[in-house]
Amino acid sequence: MSQLPMELRDIFKNKQKSYKMSLIHCLTIEGMYDVQNGVHIDELAERFRTHYQKRDHVGLPIDLPPTYIGDSWATITIAEVKTIMQNPIKALEKILMKNAEDVVQLRPDLVSQLHESQIDELREYAKREENAYYASISSTIPLRDNLLEVMNSYVQARTESIKEHPIDQLVRKTIPDELRKLPYIQQPLIVQGSVGKGNWATIPWIAIMNEQITKSTQYGEYLVYLFAEDMSAVYLTFLQGVTEPLKQGKKAAYQYLQNKVIEIRKVVPLEGMNKDRNIILTESGGLGDAYQESTIAYFKYTRETMPSDEQLLADLRAMIDNYTLYAERRQVAVTAETNLHEETEAFEVEVPILEDHLRVQERVNQIKTFIAIRGFSYPGSLIENFYLSLKTKPFVILAGISGTGKTKLVKLFAESLGATEQNKQFALIPVRPDWSDPSDLIGYQDLAGKFRPGPLTKVLLEAMQPANRNKPYFICLDEMNLARVEHYFSDMLSILETQRREGERIVTDTIVPQELLQTMENDGTLSISNLVIPDNVFLIGTVNMDETTHPFSKKVLDRANTLEFNYIRLDDFPMERSGDSEQSEAVPASFLKADYLALQDAFSEHQQLVRSTTGQLVEVNQILEELHAHVGFRVRDAICFYMIYNQRFELLDENAAFDTQLLQKILPRIQGSSQSVKRVLIALMQFCVGKKGGSMSDLEMDSSELYKPWRSYNETPEARYPQSARKLAYMLRRLEEDGFTSFWLS
Known part of the structure; x- marks a missing residue:
C-alpha cells in the first residue's frame, strides 16, 4: 500500500x-537533499x-522535443529545455x-510529511508511470x-434502412469500443458515435x-x-459544440x-496540427460552416x-494530450474566477479568463x-475607444x-471596474514642473x-x-507634460518596449533590481525579487496643450494612443440620477490585458484584416515620407x-476604428x-475624404475648399474618415x- x-x-x-514523470524523477535524484533544498531551474x-x-x-x-x-x-x-x-x-x-531564486521544489507542507x-x-512511482506511458x-x-x-x-448505406445497419453498428458501437481500449482514453473521457437518429x-x-x-x-x-x-475525407478535430451557441x-x-x-489556441500548444479554416465537410453550408x-x-x-494505425494513434494521442491540458487549465481558470468573486482577499492565480465579445x-x-x-x-x-486603446497598449494619453x-x-473608468483610491488600485500622481529625471517618479537611493x-x-x-496579480491597477499621471516627458518618463518608455511572455504572464525588464529593493524600509511583507511593470498595471497621462507645457517627441507618441478632448458640447447635460444607480463591479485584469505582443501572434488568425489595415497604412506612409514622419513597425x-480587438468585440464600425487610429497614432506626428x-496635410485630407477635390498645385495656393465645410462642429460632411478629416481641416x-x-494647437 x-x-x-x-x-x-x-x-x-x-x-x-x-514530461511530468521525467520532471519528478529529476527532482528526486538525490533523495532527501533535493527534496528539502530544491533544485535550481538550470540544474533541473x-x-x-x-x-x-x-x-x-x-x-x-522517448518523447522528442516539440518540433x-x-x-x-x-x-x-x-x-529551450x-x-x-x-x-x-x-x-x-x-x-x-x-x-524568487528560480529554485524548483516541493511545497513545504509536503516536504514536512x-x-x-x-x-x-x-521516484519509483514516476518511473513506473513513465514506462506505462511509453507502453x-x-x-x-x-x-x-x-x-x-x-x-x-x-x-451506399444512406440509401438503405438505418435500423441495425452494419455501418450504424460500426460508428455507434464498434469504433467507440475499440477507442475505449486505449490506455489514454479513460475517465473522465467518454466516447460516443452517431450516424443520426432514425435517419x-x-x-x-x-x-x-x-x-468535466x-x-x-x-x-x-x-x-x-x-x-x-462526400466521404472524401475524415477530420480529427478539436471542436466546439455549435447547437447551443446558434440559438443566440x-x-x-x-x-x-x-x-x-x-x-484556446493561446493556452495549449497544438503542435503539428492544422489551425486554418480549410475543413470542408459539406458544400451546402449550414452546420458545415458552423463547424x-x-x-x-x-x-x-x-x-x-x-x-497507418501507428500514425493515426500518434495523432489521436497528441490531440488528447492537448485536450487534457486544456481541461486542466480550464479548471484552474474556473477556480481562479470563483476565488475572484467569492474570496477577494485570498491568494489569486492568474489564468486566461475567456471573455467573449458579448460580455465585453x-x-x-x-x-x-x-x-x-x-x-x-x-x-x-x-469610452469604447478608451477601452480598445488600453487593451492595445497599457499606456494612453488624454489630451x-x-x-x-x-x-x-480615468478615475470614473477605474471606479466602474472596482479600482479606487481606497483599495489602492487607482493612483493619481500630479506631475511637477521640476521633474527632470526618472528618480522623481521611480525613486532614489539616499545617502544612507x-x-x-x-x-x-x-x-x-x-x-x-x-494576492493582487489578477486585479487591474490604474495610474493617472496628471498634467504629465508640465515637465519634459522624455526626461522623467524615459525609463518607463524604454521598459514598456521590453514586454514579453513568461508562461501566462506578460513581464518586462527590471526597473528596480532586487538588491536595491532590499534596502527599502518595509514591514516584512515585501515578497518581490525584481520590480517590473506587471501586466495588470495601466498608465494614463492627461495633458493640457498650452504655452505652459512641453510638446511630445515621436518616441512618446509611438508608444501611446492619444485621445483628444477638444470638441465640446456645453449643452450636453448630465443624466438625472435614478433610485438604483449603476454600481461598480470588480473585474479581472484580463479584461484589459493585451492578448498580443507581436504581430505574428495574431497574423494567422486575422490575416485578412491585418493585410487590409496595413495596405491603408502603406498609403499613409507614402504621404508622410515627404516630412520624414512616416511610421514604423x-x-x-x-x-x-x-x-483586431475592435473586430472581435464589435465595438466600432471598421472604418470608424481606423479613423480613430489615424487621429491618435498618425496626425500627432505632424507639425511645422x-x-x-x-502638401502632406492636403494629401491626407484627400485620403480621409475619399476624393481629390482639386489639383495639388491649386490647393497649395488656396486649400480653403478642403477645410471650409468642416468649420462647424454641428455639420459633418461626407468622408471615409470624418474625425481625422475634421482635425486635418483645422x-x-x-x-x-x-x-x-x-x-496640439487648441
Missing part, C-alpha cells in the same frame, strides 16, 4: 507526454535533458513551486480499417468528450472524427465561437492518403452608464483643453544607502503582490492590434510651417492663417 501523502498519489493521472533543466539523452542512447523510447524547438535532446539548449519544462511545472503547481523511503517511492504509445487498434470502412460504405446524418461523427467539460456534442469543447458528406443567432454564435478559438468557425485544430485524412460589449455599456449617472458625458464612442474631464474619465520609492514604484509594488502593429507640411486652416500648425 502506498505510503505517499494523498496529494502525491494521483499526480500522473492526466499525462502530458512523459540539465538533468531533464540528460534523462532523455540516456534513454535514447540505450534505445529506449518548433528542436529535432533532438542532443541539440537543444538549456534555455526550460521552455519545455514550463508546462509540466504548471501542471504540477499543486505540489511544486518555483521561488516525507521521509527518505517515501521519496524513493515517489501505451505502442497500443494499437484497427482504426485505419474502421475509418476506411465508413468512408467506403456510407454513401442517416449528413455528417457522421465519433466524439471523445471530457465529462461537456457530456453533449451540442455545447462545450471536445474531440471528434467528422466525416465529409448566427452572427453572435459565430463571433463567440471565433473568440473561443483564439483563447468551420468552431474548429480549434485538426488533422485531415483522405481515402487515398489514409496513414455589456461591460463597456455598464462603464458608460456608471459614468453618465455620475454626471459626466463624453462624446461619441470615446485637450483644460476642464474637459480628462482626469475624471536606503531606497526611497517614488509614487509610481509604490503602485507597482502593490500590483505585484501575489511598432505603430503598424499597435494599429493592427486595435483593429513649410510647404511640405501643407490644422490646414491654422497653417494658412497663422503660418504654423500642429496637432
Whole structure:
C-alpha cells in the first residue's frame, strides 16, 4: 500500500507526454537533499535533458522535443529545455513551486510529511508511470480499417434502412469500443458515435468528450472524427459544440465561437496540427460552416492518403494530450474566477479568463452608464475607444483643453471596474514642473544607502503582490507634460518596449533590481525579487496643450494612443440620477490585458484584416515620407492590434476604428510651417475624404475648399474618415492663417 501523502498519489493521472514523470524523477535524484533544498531551474533543466539523452542512447523510447524547438535532446539548449519544462511545472503547481531564486521544489507542507523511503517511492512511482506511458504509445487498434470502412460504405448505406445497419453498428458501437481500449482514453473521457437518429446524418461523427467539460456534442469543447458528406475525407478535430451557441443567432454564435478559438489556441500548444479554416465537410453550408468557425485544430485524412494505425494513434494521442491540458487549465481558470468573486482577499492565480465579445460589449455599456449617472458625458464612442486603446497598449494619453474631464474619465473608468483610491488600485500622481529625471517618479537611493520609492514604484509594488496579480491597477499621471516627458518618463518608455511572455504572464525588464529593493524600509511583507511593470498595471497621462507645457517627441507618441478632448458640447447635460444607480463591479485584469505582443501572434488568425489595415497604412506612409514622419513597425502593429480587438468585440464600425487610429497614432506626428507640411496635410485630407477635390498645385495656393465645410462642429460632411478629416481641416486652416500648425494647437 502506498505510503505517499494523498496529494502525491494521483499526480500522473492526466499525462502530458512523459514530461511530468521525467520532471519528478529529476527532482528526486538525490533523495532527501533535493527534496528539502530544491533544485535550481538550470540544474533541473540539465538533468531533464540528460534523462532523455540516456534513454535514447540505450534505445529506449522517448518523447522528442516539440518540433518548433528542436529535432533532438542532443541539440537543444538549456534555455529551450526550460521552455519545455514550463508546462509540466504548471501542471504540477499543486505540489511544486518555483521561488524568487528560480529554485524548483516541493511545497513545504509536503516536504514536512516525507521521509527518505517515501521519496524513493515517489521516484519509483514516476518511473513506473513513465514506462506505462511509453507502453501505451505502442497500443494499437484497427482504426485505419474502421475509418476506411465508413468512408467506403456510407454513401451506399444512406440509401438503405438505418435500423441495425452494419455501418450504424460500426460508428455507434464498434469504433467507440475499440477507442475505449486505449490506455489514454479513460475517465473522465467518454466516447460516443452517431450516424443520426432514425435517419442517416449528413455528417457522421465519433466524439471523445471530457465529462468535466461537456457530456453533449451540442455545447462545450471536445474531440471528434467528422466525416465529409462526400466521404472524401475524415477530420480529427478539436471542436466546439455549435447547437447551443446558434440559438443566440448566427452572427453572435459565430463571433463567440471565433473568440473561443483564439483563447484556446493561446493556452495549449497544438503542435503539428492544422489551425486554418480549410475543413470542408459539406458544400451546402449550414452546420458545415458552423463547424468551420468552431474548429480549434485538426488533422485531415483522405481515402487515398489514409496513414497507418501507428500514425493515426500518434495523432489521436497528441490531440488528447492537448485536450487534457486544456481541461486542466480550464479548471484552474474556473477556480481562479470563483476565488475572484467569492474570496477577494485570498491568494489569486492568474489564468486566461475567456471573455467573449458579448460580455465585453455589456461591460463597456455598464462603464458608460456608471459614468453618465455620475454626471459626466463624453462624446461619441470615446469610452469604447478608451477601452480598445488600453487593451492595445497599457499606456494612453488624454489630451485637450483644460476642464474637459480628462482626469475624471480615468478615475470614473477605474471606479466602474472596482479600482479606487481606497483599495489602492487607482493612483493619481500630479506631475511637477521640476521633474527632470526618472528618480522623481521611480525613486532614489539616499545617502544612507536606503531606497526611497517614488509614487509610481509604490503602485507597482502593490500590483505585484501575489494576492493582487489578477486585479487591474490604474495610474493617472496628471498634467504629465508640465515637465519634459522624455526626461522623467524615459525609463518607463524604454521598459514598456521590453514586454514579453513568461508562461501566462506578460513581464518586462527590471526597473528596480532586487538588491536595491532590499534596502527599502518595509514591514516584512515585501515578497518581490525584481520590480517590473506587471501586466495588470495601466498608465494614463492627461495633458493640457498650452504655452505652459512641453510638446511630445515621436518616441512618446509611438508608444501611446492619444485621445483628444477638444470638441465640446456645453449643452450636453448630465443624466438625472435614478433610485438604483449603476454600481461598480470588480473585474479581472484580463479584461484589459493585451492578448498580443507581436504581430505574428495574431497574423494567422486575422490575416485578412491585418493585410487590409496595413495596405491603408502603406498609403499613409507614402504621404508622410515627404516630412520624414512616416511610421514604423511598432505603430503598424499597435494599429493592427486595435483593429483586431475592435473586430472581435464589435465595438466600432471598421472604418470608424481606423479613423480613430489615424487621429491618435498618425496626425500627432505632424507639425511645422513649410510647404511640405501643407502638401502632406492636403494629401491626407484627400485620403480621409475619399476624393481629390482639386489639383495639388491649386490647393497649395488656396486649400480653403478642403477645410471650409468642416468649420462647424454641428455639420459633418461626407468622408471615409470624418474625425481625422475634421482635425486635418483645422490644422490646414491654422497653417494658412497663422503660418504654423500642429496637432496640439487648441
